[in-house]
Amino acid sequence: MLRYIAVLWGITGxxxxxxxxxxxxxxxxxxTFDYTLQWHHWLAMVACILFMGFAEGYRGFxxxxxxxxxxxxxFLSENITPFRLFLAPLFCMGFFSxxxxxxxxTYSLTLGIIAMILLVHQLEQPWRGIVDxxxxxxxxxxxxxxxxxxxxxxFGKNFAYSPEMP
Numbered sequence: 001m002l003r004y005i006a007v008l009w010g011i012t013g014x015x016x017x018x019x020x021x022x023x024x025x026x027x028x029x030x031x032t033f034d035y036t037l038q039w040h041h042w043l044a045m046v047a048c049i050l051f052m053g054f055a056e057g058y059r060g061f062x063x064x065x066x067x068x069x070x071x072x073x074x075f076l077s078e079n080i081t082p083f084r085l086f087l088a089p090l091f092c093m094g095f096f097s098x099x100x101x102x103x104x105x106t107y108s109l110t111l112g113i114i115a116m117i118l119l120v121h122q123l124e125q126p127w128r129g130i131v132d133x134x135x136x137x138x139x140x141x142x143x144x145x146x147x148x149x150x151x152x153x154x155f156g157k158n159f160a161y162s163p164e165m166p
Contacts, residue, residue, distance in 0.1 A: 003077045006085050010073045011150055023141070032129030041112040045130045057141025060091025063130045066142060067161040068102075069093060070149035075163035077154075085088030099164045 032045070072092045076084055084091045094106045097108050119143060153159045 001065045002080050002085060006080050006088050007073055007077045007154075009085070009087035010076055010092040011146075014069065014092060014146065016145065017089065018139055018146075019111025021039075022136055022139045022143070026136045029129045029133035029136055032126040032133065035129075037126060041082040041126055044127075045133060046050040048130050048134030049137045052138040053141060056135070057145075061142030062137065066145040066149045067080065068164060069146055070153040071159070071161040071163040073150055073164065074153040074159070094164070097165065099166050 032041075035041075037045075069092050073093065076088060076091060084097065087096070094102055096103070098106070120128060120135075123131065149161075153161075
């Protein structure tokens, strides 16, 4: 029973985190269309959506983060401790009980993302919305890839991704 609770809490917690960001940033992004956009705004929007879809969605999430998180969800289901169960989303995202190098990368990337959020927050519309639409594209891709990799980890064959445990 704890196995199912851990898996459900891990994937749901991460899904809520990403879903909340998609919802909040999506609303700001949609506000972009309340402005009269010039050709350079449209060009920037297309470029940002394509870039973030590729860089964040495909390269960041699909090729690196989602398979590792799915592997950690699978690992958690087989190696439950009270601490891991309580903090399942953080465990699955790699904030603790992970190889030292990966932990350093995870915390550095998190700090970098926070810095970027603070910088983008200073932009005025429509530029902030343009960037946020690109970020939402990457986040939706990331959430979808996480769900697919998690399903593959539990129900597929040949899931050979490492949870990068220490």
